[in-house]
Amino acid sequence: MNTIQLQLSTPYVTYEEYARISGLPYNTVKRMVADGRIPLRPKANRKEKPMINLVALHQEATEFAGAAFSASVSDQPAA
Template sequence: MRPNITITIPIPYMPLEEYCRVTGMSIGTARDMVRDGRLPIKPKADKARGLVEVNMAALTVRALSECNIALNA
């Protein structure tokens, strides 16, 4: 029988600048990754303006799906 593991995501959305500070990634690289879809973001009502927020939940699910584990979301 496989054990159950609970993963808590304390911050489901993180501002892009904070994500860069935490990961050490440059803001230019992060913006390029958002543009080409490698970094998922929260949909914005106003595409031209507004805070860009990284979807940490989606990143966590993506990382877990790359492991050899069964994932129930």
């Protein structure tokens, strides 16, 4: 089994940031969240801004590829 190791600068991003980094239109991101294709971080209260869970997305992708998953979050920006 292959291992995929990721280093993320942040585990969560806004809809806007996810649209920017994925190249998907903002409204497409909203639809994908609404139908469950993009996972969200659980909100502690109703007023919190919804955040896309990048760790869960990467984990799903590596499992789909049949690889082991390992991730870490760094305070250093990605190169």
